[in-house]
Amino acid sequence: MSRAVVVVAAGSGTRLGIGTAKAFVPVAGRLMLARALEPLFTLTEPTLVVVVAPADRLDECRQVVASVAGAAVRYTAVVPGGADRHASVQAGLAVLPDPVEVVLVHDAARCLTPAHQFERVFDAVATTGDGVVPALPVVDTVKRVADDVVLETVDRSTLVGVQTPQGFPLAALRSAYAGSSRSETDDAGVLQAAGLTVRHVAGDADAFKITTAWDLARAESIVRARTEPVPARVRIGLGVDVHAFDDAVRCRVGLLDFPGEPGLSGHSDGDAVAHAVCDALLSAGGLGDIGGRFGTADPRYAGATGDVFVRGAVDLLAEAGLVPESVTVQVVGNRPRIGARRGEMQDVLAAVVGAPVAVSGTTTDGLGFTGRGEGLAAIATAVVRPA
Incomplete structure (x- = not known):
């Protein structure tokens, strides 16, 4: 198989305040990791899946992956994460076999990301040969500040909010990580620091990241709205x-x-x-x-x-x-x-x-x-x- 997805699920979830690894927090009765993996086993082309998990929960993670994949087991490994996200992504990239040409890196915390967003990013990487990120326009007014003083309004017409999965030619991303001198806030930043091009495609509102308790409540309300019959209310x-x-x-x-x-x-x-x-x-x-x-x-x-x-x-x-x-x-x-x-x-x-x-x-x-x-x-x- 020539394409793969690395799912980063090793985060501690400190800001969520649940007291357990974030990927193992239930979202409307189903683990966040399970919901994040579900669309990967509905993609149109065979896709290798690597999950980067907390070192002390590898067996539990394997059980989750097996329960989602069913008979269509197409993942290569569940591997332990590193000290930070940067190291965790490198751990996932390291186990991908040579036939893989395009890799997507995805955060398990964006567990409602639809399958079409993965396909869109895969297609854009294959077409351009560059790094590709899904993004949404910034709708709020953005200010640049110093301490509590507002300095200026930033032109939001050139700004986007970036999501995952982020896609790359595997060789280019591995090389960029190998030569990186500091951690970046996302994988696209690592590629850009190496002097390579990153493009963006349309994101999806459902691909938001669960970071706080409010985000978790939002995700649960979306899931319930999709699965529970609710009478139309004016x-x-x-x-x-x-x-x-x-x-x-x-x-x-x-x-x-x-x-x-x-x-x-x-x-x-x-x-x-x-x-x-x-x-x-x-x-x-x-x-x-x-x-x-x-x-x-x-x-x-x-x-x-x-x-x-x-x-x-x-x-x-x-x-x-x-x-x-x-x-x-x-x-x-x-x-x-x-x-x-x-x-x-x-x-x-x-x-x-x-x-x-x-x-x-x-x-x-x-x-x-x-x-x-x-x-x-x-x-x-x-x-x-x-x-």
């Missing part, structure tokens, strides 16, 4: 938006233009109704808010119409496996009068949301900024459900 979200009037811009409310009425000020088109609907949808999906998702000062959204944000919220819900069920929005203000155009507004909003939208209007009897005619407010609720 989620409800709330959105509120307020904009002041601005005579210098056109009036756009609920995705409709109202000629002759004062417009609403804002970085985009100021459509308080559309923005409230967007926030309600995001709230229902637990996906944050319009400012966090689209940026209140992002130049890409300068003057953008409200449907851009509503469609964006619907797309984010779809990525989370959710779809809108219904939306209700109330417009609060003296003008523009929406009664005559309520049906039209409901139809155009529903077309973008992909679900029924009910619109109503009210005033505050002269009280507050809306009563004084200084601006417009909108309050929306959204109901979403699993797709």
Whole structure:
């Protein structure tokens, strides 16, 4: 067989706080190591599997491997790990036979990594001849700091979060490890330190690493969601938006233009109704808010119409496996009068949301900024459900 996977399972799991080697911690009733090994015995091509385990648990590890592999026993060995991950990987590489040309190094702590991620990395190494890592874009804002002082915001458009398995031509990785003068944070770092190229392919959200108790709970919830029938439950979200009037811009409310009425000020088109609907949808999906998702000062959204944000919220819900069920929005203000155009507004909003939208209007009897005619407010609720 020309390809292999080295599964590193020798970590102590100190940060997990369970008091045992991490790979032998149960995840929803099944050992983490067993879950990590399962996809390896479903790969399309024969693949050698080497497990690097704690020195005092080698027999237990062999039993786990045998229970997962069944009749398809294709692993070469269970070997003891070293003093750190660097040494453990070297121990795994050392026992691979000569026919192996491509090796993947995988952390057992990423026990929900799907089989297609292994195949994707294998294919990319075979195609490019370089090192390959799976990665996901960084979505959080990243800051560079010194002690407790924030120095600057780092451009996250060029950043990715790296996962495993990481794939390499075996000869190149062995040579890089043999010549390494210090430990790196991952195997790709060892290869790059030797002056070789590493590329990346798309990762998978399920390939996260179990490091803390929170990570373990997350993994268990994912497993149970896949294996236990759960009735579809709706989620409800709330959105509120307020904009002041601005005579210098056109009036756009609920995705409709109202000629002759004062417009609403804002970085985009100021459509308080559309923005409230967007926030309600995001709230229902637990996906944050319009400012966090689209940026209140992002130049890409300068003057953008409200449907851009509503469609964006619907797309984010779809990525989370959710779809809108219904939306209700109330417009609060003296003008523009929406009664005559309520049906039209409901139809155009529903077309973008992909679900029924009910619109109503009210005033505050002269009280507050809306009563004084200084601006417009909108309050929306959204109901979403699993797709």
